[in-house]
Amino acid sequence: MDKTMGLRQAISTYLSDGDTVALEGFGHIVPVAAAHEIIRQGFTDLVLARMSCDVIVDQMLGANCLKGLISSFIANSSAGSLHELRRRIEKSDPEPLWFDEYSHGGMVARYQAGASKLPFQPIASYRGSDLAAKNPRIRSVPDPYGGSDIHVVPALNPDLTIIHAQRADIHGNVQAWGMLGIQTEAAFAGRRLIVTVEEIVDEAVVRSDPNRTIVPAHVVDAVVAVPRGSHPHSVQGYYDRDDEFSRQWSALARDAAAVQNWLEINIRGTSDHDEFLATLGSDHFERMAIHDAYSTPVNYGGRA
């Protein structure tokens, strides 16, 4: 079944105001273009699930898309703070944000339970942490094998999950390499799933290496070709990350008005991701060029 779709249509078809939406990718293959399209379409009252925050969280907050955040790390990687997010948490400026906070291990466990359709997942690391004291959704169960009670975190089943990957076939068999984060679990946990990819490839390419598939087709609702869809984050084998942008963002976002201005020009002022990329200038990606380093092929041969 051909599940290819344009980004605009995919977002408008599978996302609704008030949804919980997971955008995953751990500093690599991040669905940035999809986040921008959510802003463009003016969605509101979303709850964003994202283990490790970055510029897109500040941007979605600035665009007033979010009423809540589920996360375990809320800095801008090593580039600094996310000031739009800090204003919301520290000063309720411009309004309060519901923040459901875990550790990375807790977020992994929540997605895993969600993907597995279990009500919760045990986790061993929360004893004595104020995080467990603060968050009423971190609970405990007895150990029927005689150990001490153990903490549990509830399943996370986003209404929509969006991930980005290097490639997929038109059916939605998704392949990725390099740092994989929690994408497979987030994909299976989602009630709906959009996958943006650098390129849609012939299924013979995918099928030459079936162990490389991180999400099988039957889990996918829409496959969207979005070259450079992860920028300013990297895509292994395609382009490097744009650290300069990430650093600039942490400076820019100290000023709430500057965030609004940036969104107006760069996101709301562009009709789609291609137009957004065009504003960066034609030579912008030269700085993000990579060298080639191909894997040694493995032999999948079997009985002829």
Place this chain on the structure above:
Amino acid sequence: MDKTMGLRQAISTYLSDGDTVALEGFGHIVPVAAAHEIIRQGFTDLVLARMSCDVIVDQMLGANCLKGLISSFIANSSAGSLHELRRRIEKSDPEPLWFDEYSHGGMVARYQAGASKLPFQPIASYRGSDLAAKNPRIRSVPDPYGGSDIHVVPALNPDLTIIHAQRADIHGNVQAWGMLGIQTEAAFAGRRLIVTVEEIVDEAVVRSDPNRTIVPAHVVDAVVAVPRGSHPHSVQGYYDRDDEFSRQWSALARDAAAVQNWLEINIRGTSDHDEFLATLGSDHFERMAIHDAYSTPVNYGGRA
């Protein structure tokens, strides 16, 4: 650190009488040569953990290595019954066998809890099954999020896990492809880990494709080169399975004396795996030849 070792030394170093030993591999990349070496060295009172049984279970039972079995499928794949095993269970012949029985999902959950150092893992599928009624180690915990009580299975942490794979470097970075079974979880769950491989390769080969690594070096105690170590099971890209042997086994093992005779000639009568292979005849593996089908290389390139 160079962790390469001979099979005889690896087994004698890391296994003791009375241990729980996991031999995993789901009809593919099965550590058969390691099982034979356990028989040769005459270990006793072992508890074998193996999701899906096969000829090596019958052989280890015939050799009186096992006092117990932890499993979820006890036929000889589609080749028939394991008669040594059935004699033990149906008639306690020659003596009783402790059989700790689960479903495949339960075994997966047990290894997963073991690898994760959790006391147990929840599982949704056991409500109403006599398997849960029969096995006192299948228990339940309340759902602190308001659902019904849910079953749990206890962590499985074998004293020794042995897996087989296509290749590894001398440090123990293990790469495998094709059907992967529960090997990664069994490896992490083990207190000790031996990996047998078709070949030990230059680390540059492994490092050209780091996502292909199923077990990282720091988990591995010994790496052993054992070409054709999975025979009569297949190794993707190396050799096909020997269905004729598996079928013959189900016929042969109807007779307990024939099992003893087979073990005496083929295992106890050979000093190592090479000698065992030699008894098969030099043209035996011509029937197990495969065609070649190489994966399309992927680009791991990054910032130069």
Place this chain on the structure above:
Amino acid sequence: MTLSAHDTTETRSRDELSETTSSEAAGDEVTSSELLTVHSARALAGRNVVFAGHGLPTLAVSLAQHTVAPDIEIVYESGVTGARPPAMPRSISDSILVPGAASVMPMTHLFNYVLQGQRIDVGFLGAAQVDKYGNLNSTLIGENWEHPDSRLPGSGGAIEAMAGAAEIFLVMRRHTPRTFVESLDFVTSPGPKKAAEAAVGSMPAGAGVTHVITDMGLMTRFAQDEELTLTAVHPGVDPAEVVRQTGWSLQVSPDLETTLPPTPGELALLRETLDPARIYLR
């Protein structure tokens, strides 16, 4: 392991593979395997994701892809999806499934995310015994669980398929009072009614066994408390004989139908395209 219909005991399967159906209408060259495969395939109309063993279920899904369900996808217990093997696989862990497949998942993904994760529309199972509510036994025959008369393979993934799949199709090669029983010797894979009667545990996600395909005809059930009902017999089969061969008082549909025999097109696909070596269709 998903039980193909012929996996439950080794001795039964050999004979039955070569057994021909008694149906005159289908022509005496139609084997039992072909008959069961064709009716399994027809029942797959409208379904998308199937969990199945090798042999008959694999063939049924292939046939459905060519007929009633072009986009249907098969997931094997070994983690393989989208397999396009050059020849019939000999088991669900046959390496021949892998080259050219769309994905190979590790067991954690297959059992946690796909089966328990409720991603399967139809799971094919076989069993040594089935009761009127579609509860299945693939563990043992006999009264004494510790020392059964006959020890069978056990669950494999059958429990997870029953609990997680939206529906289960049960294929039973031989409809007898020993296989269609009033009371199972062991409940390996409980349907939702049996599960609901238990004290603890998560309720299964799906409807349990909804279709039974046998050498005599077809049965269905859809609601939790509904019994299996005979809805069709194969041409030439006397419904009274089906009732006699059933270990409980079998309900017969007032609208009982006679199945349409395999069409020349279906048989041609099976014999010439899908299993030309007749590895399975002996």
Place this chain on the structure above:
Amino acid sequence: MTLSAHDTTETRSRDELSETTSSEAAGDEVTSSELLTVHSARALAGRNVVFAGHGLPTLAVSLAQHTVAPDIEIVYESGVTGARPPAMPRSISDSILVPGAASVMPMTHLFNYVLQGQRIDVGFLGAAQVDKYGNLNSTLIGENWEHPDSRLPGSGGAIEAMAGAAEIFLVMRRHTPRTFVESLDFVTSPGPKKAAEAAVGSMPAGAGVTHVITDMGLMTRFAQDEELTLTAVHPGVDPAEVVRQTGWSLQVSPDLETTLPPTPGELALLRETLDPARIYLR
């Protein structure tokens, strides 16, 4: 995310990267980064598997590989093991870590099997605040948890590193009473003493913080109820000043030592081999 020592607040790190140590003996060209890196590396003797962030911990592990611990292996929070990047990574999720690495694990394996799985000998952490038992705060500064004065990055994987690693090495760039506090504003990552006082949950597997490396000297603690003890000061540092800069009554070892300055060999390795572009060693 593992906190590199300079990650906790952005404003602090920039200045401190270029700050030089006050130590005369080490030569005024020895930067604070170099001093902390060298002492972190020396503390890794005898350890095998380290969980660490980019920057200083990465450099410390590399230096240890060349000196006290040739076989030591670093595991990054992004799942990468055995990385051999051609240049210093800019964060733990820098794609430069991947080409030529020994493995890349998905998050489930990293967090469940490696960290919770107790496979780590030493985890490097940073923090905004530490108390006398090595409990760490990387979540917020202020009294009001809902509206803190300053909201910090949060746990990332710090809680899991603290609970699962055999030992934690804490790197604190600036030893002040605001960072070494009597009472944390928020206990993000509890050590085993704090964990033992809690009512529920699994006890941590490891010893918690055993080594603290600061710009003034070194502290250690090993037993659950043991306080951090000042065991060494850098050359020229007055132990009384360390006590004054500590927010609790700091125990000073009766065998207090003065650290050996970075050797020319260590400095040459850092500057010429490991970070020749001086990306981190500014």
